[in-house]
Amino acid sequence: MTTFLGIPRRADAAPDAGPLRGSTTFPKAARTALADTQLRANLGHATRTIRGKRAAVVEEVADWEELRDAGSAIKADVMARLPELLEQLEQNVTARGGVVHWARDAAEANRIVTDLVRATGSREVVKVKSMATQEIGLNEHLAAEGIEAVETDLAELIVQLGGDRPSHILVPAIHRNRAEIRDIFRREMPGIDPAVSDSPRELAMAARAHLRQKFLSARVAVSGANFGVADSGTLTVVESEGNGRMCLTLPRTLITVMGIEKVVPTWRDLEVFLQLLPRSSTGERMNPYTSMWTGVTPGDGPQEFHLVLLDAGRTRALADEVGRAALHCIRCSACLNVCPVYERAGGHAYGSTYPGPIGAVLTPQLTGMGGHADPNASLPYASSLCGACFDACPVKIDIPELLVHLRARAVETEREDRRARHVPPSAEAAAMAAASWVMSGEKRFGLAERALGAGRLLAGKDGRITAAPPPLSGWMRSRDAPAPPEETFRQWWARTHEEEDRT
């Protein structure tokens, strides 16, 4: 069993915020989000709608469970021989006229892409929706280098024009409703008809007119990839709007940034994922556009193709035998849509490009976790472990198990850090250690139970406790508790059954 604790950080200093780390812990960020009634209404409506659609199209696939098993098995195989598959992918992409670049981290990937864009002489790139480029903060980096990146996915465009951050893997503007989108468009979209209504059709037409100019003038496109097929060198992007197809075919130069875990061994493996992905993500039987390209085809499509293979913490995650299952994720976002925590707190509360249940297990592994002052150390706790995510996951990632695993890592990291700084254990750790001692001996446990009976003094005449000191005060804000009973179960047992049982 490998226990990788990440680069030790001082627990009292919060690491810098970025695309994978917010500036505050989940409970604090969630508290703000929970008070945003518009956000709650938008999220509740949107997640409920997608949940219903997904359930309906999953229901009609007779071999859905077998497909999930197949998806899970293929991903486990990929993780077991990742280096070999990546080299095969590189070989095949190169053989067909593409150029492969290897990026260890976000900074390296950003530099590679910037240099490639610069070499074309272009100051503008069109973008296909991509989590990998979101994760490395590519748009911000390009902007700082004087290059404008234009998001062409409708929801990403809404987020970009609104100066906002995505809050969902698939539907980045899920936190916005039609009225808000209309306001953003009227404010930020040059030349838009100010009389535009908030009907989806009119808003889509406005975006279409705006984007068409960009597609026709762009010389460089940047995309991510859903899959990279090792045995053929084929890259795949699935999408709904056709903007991706435009970006992948019109510009002269195409740069694709792909996380190294997105490789699949063979073309045939796509059969499994192209059934699992659309039904899990948009609740469609098939996504409207599936683009596949292999290197460069003379006279057709981009004449220059670069593939940037991004590690950025993935090898670190791979080293953890349990945690590595998070790398199986195909970014469908089904887990977000079924998560009761995500549905209420929203994506921004997670502070990461990857929100929701999968974000809570992926983000801390990509960045490493510091002590309690690191907002990402709070992510594994952002779940009631209800298990809805596991059931929805098309590749069967046992997210609750991973959450518990990462909680254990968070606890160990904090413990090590305090020890190194000669600081006593946290109040929580001390309480847990005491409880462990009490609960591993029957005599101690019996005494503690009797002591707990004193809690009856806290109860009102109705037998309910309505106030208590921390850490129970959070509970008491919205819930009562019953007074401890006058007689515990074991006292009752001794009184009623004692003569028959003495184990």
Place this chain on the structure above:
Amino acid sequence: MRIALFVTCLADALTPEPAKATVALLERLGHEVTFPTAQTCCGQMHTNTGYLREAAPVVRHHVEVFERALADADAVVAPSGSCVGSVRHQHAMVARRAGDEDLARRAEAVAAKTYELSELLVDVLGVTDVGAYYPHRVTYHPTCHSLRMLRVGDRPLQLLRNVRGLRLVELPEAESCCGFGGTFALKNADTSTAMLADKLRNVAATGAEICSAGDSSCLLHIGGGLSRLRVGTRTVHLAEILAATEDSASTAQEGARR
């Protein structure tokens, strides 16, 4: 059949009625119940909060106690989906993390004979009509760990449908978490409350007098909210409903006085 009761620490110390009801029910069905008095806790709180090192001695104690109990009992039962879930899906893992493969195997052996109440009744004892009488309007919250960890499916509902006098009202969005989640309710109290609010809204919408479930922890959470808001619905554990008969019709009134 001889059945060892795994009472769970919460039921033992805070909510003994479901445990007493489990004993009464099984005895009424003609089985012998034993109570290994050395038992303490399954260690779920430690495990789920990430304190695996601290969970290990608690797990060891549980395994030792119930290994001994199973020497002359056929099965272990607990009136809690969550605690049985921890025994079945976490104990061996905690033992392995502690580097104790032997304990892990023993934990697996104990887990294989440990059942949640509705599983024991329907699968092991083969009974869906336990002869109960409970003249109340009841809605049922299936609880996450019973549903998605143990996959008890509709076993509790099969049992409730056979209770005479009971009117079962379907709970809207029943499969959504109530927001308890152990220390989640303390660490993320606000998000937990938001989840609870929706659960309470759905419970209230049923107009039921009783909200039942197979887990005292979830009921403590839902009941704590219902009581705060004076909804007019109270929580009663599945075991208490199944234990009620014409002769003990005062069970509901007893509950109301608690």
